Amino acid sequence: MTAVRERAAASGYRRIAALALPALVVLAAEPLYVLVDTAVVGHLGRVPLAALGLAGTVLGLAVWLGNVLAYGTTGRAARRFGAGDRAGAVGEGVQASWLAGLAGLALVLAAQLFAGPLARALSGNGPESAAVAAQAELWLRVACLGAPFILLAMAGNGWMRGVQDTRRPLYYVLGANLASAVLCPLLVYGLGWGMVGSAWANVAAQAASGGLFLRALWRERVPLSPDWAVLRRQLSVNGALLVRGAAFQACFLSAAAVAARFGAAALAAHQIALQLWFFSALVLDSVAIAAQSLVGAELGAGDPAAAKATARRITWLGGWCGVAFAVVLGASVTVLPALFVDDPAVWEQAALIWPWFAVLLPMGGIVFALDGVLIGAGDVAYLRNLTIVAAVVGFLPATWLAYALDLGLTGVWAGLTLFIVVRLVALLLRMRTGGWAVPSPAPRPA
Template identity: 60%
Template sequence: MTSRFSGPPSVLGLALPALVVLAAEPLYLLVDTAVVGNLGTVALGGLAVGGGLLAWSAALLNFLAYGTTARAARRAGAGDRAGAVAEGVQATWLAAGLGLVVLAFFQVAAGPFTRLLAGGAGPVAEAGEEWLRVASLGLPLLLISLAGNGWLRGVQELRRPVRFVLAGSLLSLVLCPLLVHTAGWGLVGSAVANVLGQAVTAALFLRALVREGAGWRPRFGAVLSQLVIGRDLLLRAAVLQVSFLVAAGVAARTGTAQLGAHQIALQLFFFLALVLDAYAIAAQTLVGHALGAGRPAEARATARRVALWGLATGTGVAALLLALRGVLPPLFTDDPAVVDQALLVWWFLAAMQPLAGVVFALDGVLMGAGDVGYLRTLTIGSAVVGFLPLSLLSGPLDWGLAGVWTGLCLFIAFRLVGVLVRVAGDRWLTAPATVTA
């Protein structure tokens, strides 16, 4: 099967479909929250607790998409499409195995974890446990879809993942209100709709692999090589999650208004990061292809292009945030104290966007080059030196949200310096691709 691109794809040609795939799940969760919200505060709290645990596990295992993209792109760039598809097969085996392990974990530990997040036993913890036990059945399916996204991005086919993900998401969107309200299943109906949508998406990705005619025998050497990349990306993701949890804890101890403002700004930060991350996916694909084909000059030119796109988009987002500073915060809350704190944080949120645009784009460049060990060390170092100390000191020194968000800005700034220095050199061009037959 040949690529659906008639010529070399552009950064935007890859980034826009990637953005659709990235945005599908958050948009579905918004609708799911609105549907469940009509059941009352207990059901909504249960969804928040159970959904938070499921989202946390999916975020940690997202290396199945990013790691597979880098490896498949190297193979495809070298003219070995069969090898790129084989990477998808091995990633699918790994996804299924990890998915079953995490599924078993949640079946055993759903109760203790939901009670921990809910602050003890009670109706919210019980609702969260019930939702999580059903929704976690879809974890192997979700991880198989992540692996499918990875190898298709690697061979520069991003239109099919859009169709696959939208098919599953649309099914979930239709079933969610029907099962929750019409069928009377309540919160469990939300979980069932989620699993059925994931089953459709996973089936479409599996069908795409079958149609490639690839062999399905698991190759443990290739799986082990994928786990090496996965280990570095997993550690990186874990440090990010811990840092954000610490910042939220500090904000909570500062005051209710500060916590509310922090939550508003942080969710906007995550949403905007999702938008900018589309450039990282484009960079991964293009750089992996260039290096796989032995064209380092093209990889370096791609790095410059995606960095400029990230900078331009981040600058535009920053200008938009500042222009709407007096409009957006009141849309999230009518509490004057929360709005005042949000207006304070808004300056930090806007200021970091141009930096983040470049950082996320160059993260994708280094991932595409297989330089994930450097990214792991840089991210952990930036968190330990910048983000965590200022977050932890903000409480005792009474710096409030200004201290927490200064730490986040430093975290982005340190990462920016690190990726710029790395890309300016040559070592990333010869980073081990960890491709195993």
Template identity: 55%
Template structure:
């Protein structure tokens, strides 16, 4: 068969990459992404009725778990890319097999995390909260108690991440949403009952929140695990469940790149918060409020990026380069239109929306500066998130790692610390964030235009 004929055959066998398919995958991903933050809001509301110390303890404990889980998103993103390539190549067994190996990795990493967190929890909490007074000591003790219980849910949280990864890779959109909703719904009922002793539940206070968290997350993880077994056992039997170290090593290579990329984000945003705090309480409150809005809006853009990962991986696995290019164009248009619409809403609501979150006059006065940087940055983020998804789907994680590190070291971090040195305030910090996003945009656009990401086959060569 000639090369043009092979390409035509690949395009004909390529998966559906139309706007409707992008929308279906994006909505499914968005539901999974937004469920945990919504559960956390309920958790904070329920625990908040116990008192300020308990609320602070929950906030600190949840922060620690959030930081850990953020570093381990490679279990979903990396698995999606590898599974999607095999799925596109017509190897569904191999695509699900990536999920098996990612699940082994999740259980191993999860066990290590539990073994580390449990004994170190008191030290970590004292480090974060401090021990300068009786209130701080009480909050640290309560947070330690919460974290020591909640950490036992980490292995199955990671199993859920791996499950989301391979199921996105094979473009299964309904079950992940159902599994997450079932687990968190049961967790929500237990949360209300165990914290306050309602119905027939014992009153456990803050510890009830941790127990509910573990049970809800574990149910979700077990549902993913059961689905994996049902996929694997009929065709491959128990042999298909064995660890395959070559596959796990390949997954760890991508994990290394994604963890380095994620750590660069964490360092930048922690540095920004630390410098904002030097400008006063109102400044740091305005900064964090706007940043929380940014992070929430990024979930919508991330859902489009996840759709891009699944579709690009499948297209390249099928050898359909043109289909992958079409995905890149379409997801960029969808993401930029969505981001621009968000920017329009926040621009028109600049005088009203901040008042929904605070009535403090000093914070409202300070928030005007980061607000308009946030608005201006959203369309840029539309491009960045979409093309990040395309490159992750192609397996180009090493390039994204390097590009993100360069953007952080050249753009964001210098401007953060110069803002402190020259008293530029929030304007300097948010200028750094915008420069960070612009550099990332330029690097991903250049990479897409270069075509170097278009490597076909079930494995990225």
């Protein structure tokens, strides 16, 4: 029996790796490009880097909506796929793409109307805040043109993960971002466009990636017209994830606003650290992507025991991957900030943040993995409520207390740590109960 269990465990880890490794490259491609973007803009000076920090945080709204679409679509598509209905799984992607296009156009319009007031509101009232706000507004007006393509690519990732195809997204996303990473310094330095060249490079990458995912849907030979019944069901599922994502956005926008009030050097350091955190989180999320696909398919096939076994393996993998990231990033405190900016004041501020990585990443690896398990299981209401509680009692009060008590970036990142700790404890308790592993049939065919 021991040998049988060992073979089953090894097979389970191989299935996770087959999905997680290509997903890792896809997830790492965008934040790696953002890190390149941050380094290119950072060498223009701390004001452009601070402006990128503000504007990039606002554009994160599109990524947030995209993640909502991707995660909601993955769970629904995986249940159909697990029940043997591939066409229905792809159909979920068609409807998610309709939602993506409409939401993306709405974001473009909103950004053109409110980029200026929002940038001025977030930039604070320091001696360099007017310059930061002006450059952030310009960057945001251009970069928002890529929002529809961001959402289309995320919807495409969602249904492909649901049918356990993580290879095509690898080629689509990696190719587009590599091309844009070459284009960014060419536009910023070679053609002398400055910071706005970075925004146009973003748009180019996003348009290429979104177009490739649309072509993949076309080649599936499924109906491409909107189905209002499926759209309504997707909106219902995505509603909980939307509220959850709103809590994340409130936290990170607040953190950027508070960091801005400590000066341009603090905001620039916060931008570097936050992008490294996002990069780490998204790479660690590759394990969660595998969890969404496998747990959704296992519960769709009526096998809760297999789903629980997958959840245990996912938890261990997430934790150990987080430890590995903590070691690598913790040892890079004197190296990484210098790659992004040539300003000792920014380096000094970044050094205040670095110890938090060693604390955050192992816990974050487990949290992200268990988020994926519960999304795959359709337990999104619990995730929504947990995120709201963690934001209201953890991140937000700690962040604004840091401003009130003049604690600097240390206080801001203490808030992020509290946010992760609250979620970690609650998720482990949820796993222990096993009530999330409810088998159910796949959603009704379109």
